[in-house]
Amino acid sequence: MPRTGPGSAAKKTLLWLGVIFAALALLLGGGSMWSNASWTPKLALDLEGGTQMILAPEVQGGDSEITTEQLDQAVEIIRQRVDGSGVSEAEISTQSNRNVVVSLPGVPDPETRELIQASANMEFRPVLAGGGGQGAAVTDPTPAEQLPTPSAEPTDASDTNWISPELQTQFETTDCLNPDTIANAEQAPADQPMVACEPGTAGKYILGPVEVPGVDISTASFGMAQGNNGVSTNQWAVNIEFNGEGTDKFRSVTERLFAFPQGDPRNQFAIVLDGQIISAPTVNAVITDGKPQITGNFTQESSEALSEQLKYGALPISFEIQSEQQVSATLGSDQLKMGIIAGLIGLALVAVYSLFQYRALGFVTIASLVVAGLLSYLAIAILGWSHNYRLSLAGVAGLIVAIGQTADSFIVYFERIRDELRDGRGLVSAVDNGWKRAKRTVLASKAVNILAAVVLYFVAVGNVRGFAFTLGLTAIADLIVVFMFTHPTMVLLARTKFFGDGHRFSGLDPSKLGAVPLYRGAGRLRNPSDVPAARGKNKGAAKEAERRMTIAERRLAEKQESMAGSGRSSEKDGE
Amino acid sequence: MSKLPSFAAFGNDLYTGKRSYNFVGKAKLWFIIAAAAVLLSIAIPVAKGGFNLGIEFRGGSEFTVSNVSNTDVSGGEKAVAEVAGTADPKVTNIAPGTMRIQTEKLSDDQTIEVKESLADTYGVSQDEVTSTFIGPTWGSDVSRQALVGLVVFVALAAVLMALYFRTWKMSVAAVVGLLVVMVVTAGVYALSGFEVTPSAIIGFLTVLSYSLYDTVVVFDKVRENTKDLDKRTKRTFAEEVNLAVNQTLVRSINTSVVAVLPVASILFIGALLLGAGTLKDLSLALFVGIILGTIATIYIAAPLYAWLRRNEPDIRKQAKRVAERRASEAKGSTAVSA
Numbered sequence: 001m002p003r004t005g006p007g008s009a010a011k012k013t014l015l016w017l018g019v020i021f022a023a024l025a026l027l028l029g030g031g032s033m034w035s036n037a038s039w040t041p042k043l044a045l046d047l048e049g050g051t052q053m054i055l056a057p058e059v060q061g062g063d064s065e066i067t068t069e070q071l072d073q074a075v076e077i078i079r080q081r082v083d084g085s086g087v088s089e090a091e092i093s094t095q096s097n098r099n100v101v102v103s104l105p106g107v108p109d110p111e112t113r114e115l116i117q118a119s120a121n122m123e124f125r126p127v128l129a130g131g132g133g134q135g136a137a138v139t140d141p142t143p144a145e146q147l148p149t150p151s152a153e154p155t156d157a158s159d160t161n162w163i164s165p166e167l168q169t170q171f172e173t174t175d176c177l178n179p180d181t182i183a184n185a186e187q188a189p190a191d192q193p194m195v196a197c198e199p200g201t202a203g204k205y206i207l208g209p210v211e212v213p214g215v216d217i218s219t220a221s222f223g224m225a226q227g228n229n230g231v232s233t234n235q236w237a238v239n240i241e242f243n244g245e246g247t248d249k250f251r252s253v254t255e256r257l258f259a260f261p262q263g264d265p266r267n268q269f270a271i272v273l274d275g276q277i278i279s280a281p282t283v284n285a286v287i288t289d290g291k292p293q294i295t296g297n298f299t300q301e302s303s304e305a306l307s308e309q310l311k312y313g314a315l316p317i318s319f320e321i322q323s324e325q326q327v328s329a330t331l332g333s334d335q336l337k338m339g340i341i342a343g344l345i346g347l348a349l350v351a352v353y354s355l356f357q358y359r360a361l362g363f364v365t366i367a368s369l370v371v372a373g374l375l376s377y378l379a380i381a382i383l384g385w386s387h388n389y390r391l392s393l394a395g396v397a398g399l400i401v402a403i404g405q406t407a408d409s410f411i412v413y414f415e416r417i418r419d420e421l422r423d424g425r426g427l428v429s430a431v432d433n434g435w436k437r438a439k440r441t442v443l444a445s446k447a448v449n450i451l452a453a454v455v456l457y458f459v460a461v462g463n464v465r466g467f468a469f470t471l472g473l474t475a476i477a478d479l480i481v482v483f484m485f486t487h488p489t490m491v492l493l494a495r496t497k498f499f500g501d502g503h504r505f506s507g508l509d510p511s512k513l514g515a516v517p518l519y520r521g522a523g524r525l526r527n528p529s530d531v532p533a534a535r536g537k538n539k540g541a542a543k544e545a546e547r548r549m550t551i552a553e554r555r556l557a558e559k560q561e562s563m564a565g566s567g568r569s570s571e572k573d574g575e
Numbered sequence: 576m577s578k579l580p581s582f583a584a585f586g587n588d589l590y591t592g593k594r595s596y597n598f599v600g601k602a603k604l605w606f607i608i609a610a611a612a613v614l615l616s617i618a619i620p621v622a623k624g625g626f627n628l629g630i631e632f633r634g635g636s637e638f639t640v641s642n643v644s645n646t647d648v649s650g651g652e653k654a655v656a657e658v659a660g661t662a663d664p665k666v667t668n669i670a671p672g673t674m675r676i677q678t679e680k681l682s683d684d685q686t687i688e689v690k691e692s693l694a695d696t697y698g699v700s701q702d703e704v705t706s707t708f709i710g711p712t713w714g715s716d717v718s719r720q721a722l723v724g725l726v727v728f729v730a731l732a733a734v735l736m737a738l739y740f741r742t743w744k745m746s747v748a749a750v751v752g753l754l755v756v757m758v759v760t761a762g763v764y765a766l767s768g769f770e771v772t773p774s775a776i777i778g779f780l781t782v783l784s785y786s787l788y789d790t791v792v793v794f795d796k797v798r799e800n801t802k803d804l805d806k807r808t809k810r811t812f813a814e815e816v817n818l819a820v821n822q823t824l825v826r827s828i829n830t831s832v833v834a835v836l837p838v839a840s841i842l843f844i845g846a847l848l849l850g851a852g853t854l855k856d857l858s859l860a861l862f863v864g865i866i867l868g869t870i871a872t873i874y875i876a877a878p879l880y881a882w883l884r885r886n887e888p889d890i891r892k893q894a895k896r897v898a899e900r901r902a903s904e905a906k907g908s909t910a911v912s913a
Contacts, residue, residue, distance in 0.1 A: 046853070049702075054713070056710075056712070056716075098716075099716075113683060320710065321708065321710060322709070322710040322712060322713045322716065323631070323707070323708065323709045323710060323713045324706075324707065324708040324709075325705070325706075325707045325708075326705055326706045326707070327705045328641065328701075328702050328703050328704060328705045329702060330641050330642060330702055330703045331639060331641050331703070331705045334641060335852070335853075335854070338844050338845070338848055338854070339841075339844075339854065341844055342837075342840045342841045342843075342844040342845070342854065343837070343840075345837075345840040345843075345844070346836055346837025346838075346839075346840040346841065347837070349836040349837070349839075349840060350833050350836050350837060353829075353832060353833060353836060354833070357582060357829055393852075393853045393854065394774065394777060394853055394857065397841060397853065397854055397857050397858070400837045400838075400840075400841055401781060401834075401837060401838060401841075401861060403837045404830075404833045404834030404835070404836065404837050404838065404865075405785070405788070405834060407833045407834075408788075408792075408830045408833060408834065411826055411829045411830050411833065412792055412826060412830075415586075415823070415825060415826040415829075418583070418586065419590060419822070422587055422590050422591070437799070440795065441791075441792055441795040441796075444739050444791050444795060445788045445789075445791040445792050445795075446788075447735060447739075448732055448735070448736075448784060448787045448788045448791050449784055449788055451728065451731055451732055451735065451784075452728055452732075452780070452781070452783060452784030452787075453784070455724050455727050455728040455731065456724055456728070456777075456780055459720050459721075459723045459724040459727060467777050467781075467857075471781065471784070509583075512583050512584065513583055513586075513587055
């Protein structure tokens with residue numbers, strides 16, 4: 001029999017699949033050699049052990065709707081805090097535009113936990129004492145009895161009567177050069193003075209009570225400062241805009257602070273974020289329009305950073321822990337082990353069942369499942385590297401569930417081939433015709449699967465996502481495998497003697513499938529009485545059945561006849 | 576060739592119509608059964624006062640202790656009582672060597688203390704104690720999102736199917752079948768008292784996908800069989816639909832078996848060796864849903880589709896032609912055989 005078109009096309013397709021595999025393997029191999037890729041998929045927290053917190057942001061006061069932008073900023077705030085606290089390998093992400101997910105290896109200490117939950121609290125406080133470059137702790141602080149005691153109750157926020165002996169001691173002993181001090185900084189209540197550090201200038205200050213809360217900032221931006229004549233001064237500046245209330249408060253603050261002479265610490269105010277001073281500018285003018293500009297030794301980056309921070313201050317988001325999971329590493333690896341065992345058992349059961357149902361054809365199912373599995377594995381490992389995708393227990397469950405759904409495509413296909421055989425076609429054309437019909441069904445039904453996975457992925461909370469992701473991924477892998485592996489393999493197998501002659505263990509034995517050859521040799525077309533349904537009283541139905549053999553079918557039968565020779569069909573005829 | 580009556584032969588008979596199950600003809604019976612099942616599924620949770628909601632919906636703290644040799648429940652109760660007397664602990668031995676302790680919401684400090692005390696009580700290291708804290712709104716958040724997902728998915732899938740099959744009636748039939756599966760799966764949950772957790776809801780959502788997937792495969796065959804209906808007089812529309820269901824019956828059985836096998840193995844491993852958790856909750860919903868999904872396609876979606884189209888003029892005309900042909904042939908064949 002000459003090598004025909006479909007056969008070599010099938011080989012070409014298989015070759016392409018090989019190319020895809022080689023490319024993926026090379027990508028991953030190269031990645032693991034020259035980058036930080038790994039041959040094993042990255043594992044999520046529930047399999048690896050660690051802590052996962054799901055936080056719901058809450059805006060204090062005002063409208064409760066949180067925009068995507070605000071949420072992204074919230075993530076940025078938390079990332080800065082967690083990084084600052086020295087926890088490595090933390091992962092912070094938003095989920096479904098509503099929650100923030102923080103994943104940490106191990107168990108976080110209570111301080112880290114508090115840090116994560118705390119609101120980004122920005123305040124404007126007047127400076128009472130201290131300044132830049134004074135960060136170091138005083139080696140021998142003033143003895144308690146020599147400390148000045150306040151002479152009276154403070155009258156305004158800039159009143160040095162706020163400085164109690166305790167506060168003075170705290171000020172002297174605080175070491176602003178120590179990173180721990182900065183990381184553990186806490187904000188005092190709004191009506192209390194506090195000691196705070198300014199990491200940028202190694203500064204240490206005593207601050208008065210809050211005068212303008214961060215919520216009163218409506219926006220902040222950065223750009224080139226402009227001189228009095230409106231000409232750019234070539235100096236980076238940060239522009240703040242207060243809302244109505246903030247404008248009033250800020251005017252009275254600057255009126256008072258401006259009265260202090262230059263050089264007096266009390267001429268300065270401090271912008272405090274999370275207990276740290278992010279900027280402590282001096283007051284050069286009374287700001288009446290609520291649009292102060294901060295200038296100084298800014299670069300583009302530092303002015304941008306400060307304006308971003310000021311914008312955060314406009315949204316004091318705090319976080320409520322909605323769910324917190326601390327998975328021990330033991331439980332995690334147990335779960336992974338059990339998941340893999342469950343998967344293998346599932347796979348074995350499916351394999352046994354398909355061998356039972358489809359005999360040798362079952363091996364095609366098994367091989368296809370293996371190919372689909374390899375493809376999914378490579379994809380997950382690559383995504384773990386490129387997109388930090390981590391396999392969770394729900395994801396493992398998705399993979400196991402997908403075994404059944406992937407095998408279904410083959411069942412649909414095989415049943416179609418069997419139907420075609422039952423109609424009396426030879427195997428080669430049965431595979432051809434069966435594929436044409438099965439292809440459509442498989443595409444339509446997989447579209448439903450992929451649609452479900454996409455919808456689940458985008459609306460889902462929690463670990464639904466990992467599950468939806470693997471479901472969608474395997475649905476795509478399944479399509480690739482059916483088109484590029486299972487079908488070409490079937491085309492080639494149909495040309496082998498074992499399958500083509502319908503060996504009784506091939507799963508495609510025409511006699512078992514009750515096939516009635518379309519063309520029965522010796523120039524006879526199939527007789528209507530051969531069609532089982534047509535036996536008995538319903539003669540008209542038999543006629544209809546014969547009519548249903550279209551011209552195309554007849555031609556095909558003739559073509560098949562000329563290709564395969566009449567031997568096979570007459571053999572069956574003899575049975 | 577001696578052989579057992581094979582599944583393939585069963586498939587042959589179904590394919591040719593030699594053996595046929597009357598799924599479509601008895602539609603009314605199935606609809607009544609389905610309606611009864613739906614009503615029951617709604618009535619049961621109402622009567623029982625709702626579902627057995629997991630800790631995710633109630634809020635609270637949960638501890639899992641692994642590698643325990645002594646699975647004494649009172650030890651866990653005592654350990655919690657020492658730290659937080661009012662926490663009302665529920666201690667269960669969920670799997671061999673695994674204890675689960677659920678309490679009311681504990682503070683961070685209490686959580687750490689309970690963890691230590693549990694590790695001492697059960698003689699394991701603290702690394703083997705897993706703790707989970709869940710805010711009371713977490714579960715409802717998950718379910719609200721799931722509901723959004725359900726609505727979006729069903730709407731999109733209905734449009735997709737209507738476009739693919741070129742008839743909205745198939746969409747409607749498929750969606751009704753799907754809803755029956757959803758409601759009855761939920762009913763089974765309520766009846767059995769299985770815990771409803773976010774993982775169970777994920778499983779539930781996957782059933783959506785599976786159920787519609789199955790319907791699409793069967794409806795594809797229905798479409799093929801009912802194409803060019805006006806040129807056919809062998810079977811009526813309803814009979815063609817019924818034949819399609821029969822012809823895909825072997826596939827339906829094989830598919831659901833193949834889909835259920837891995838799920839059953841997750842369920843088995845999950846329930847037996849890991850106890851409650853993601854794997855078990857997820858596979859339980861899937862197990863029930865996959866079986867119901869296959870049944871609903873055959874007994875509800877397909878018959879409903881035939882029923883929805885029964886009064887279309889074309890369908891009626893064709894049915895009349897089939898009846899006429901049969902009448903004339905009945906006469907003819909009597910004449911010949913007499």
